[in-house]
Amino acid sequence: MWIEENNTLYKKFEFKNFSEAFAFMTRVAIEAEKMNHHPLWTNVWNRVEIQLSTHDEGDIVTDKDRELAKKIDKILE
Secondary structure, eight states, rough: EEEETTTTTEEEEEEEEEEHHHHHHHHHHHHHHHHTTOOOEETTOOOOEEOOOBGTTSSOOOOHEEEEHHHHHHHHH
């Protein structure tokens, strides 16, 4: 579940290992690049944390962030 806080959409993902986390990040990167909308994220071993906001709109959550969040969730379906 995405949490909207501090003008970002935030979600934490956990995987079996680093390879699965990195594969997920690669797939997210492809979708983000298609949209020209890039997340702020961190990765430590099997965890990926993502924060989405639209910098061009003053670092707030916009429909563009919600659209990317939906695409990210679909990657895991």
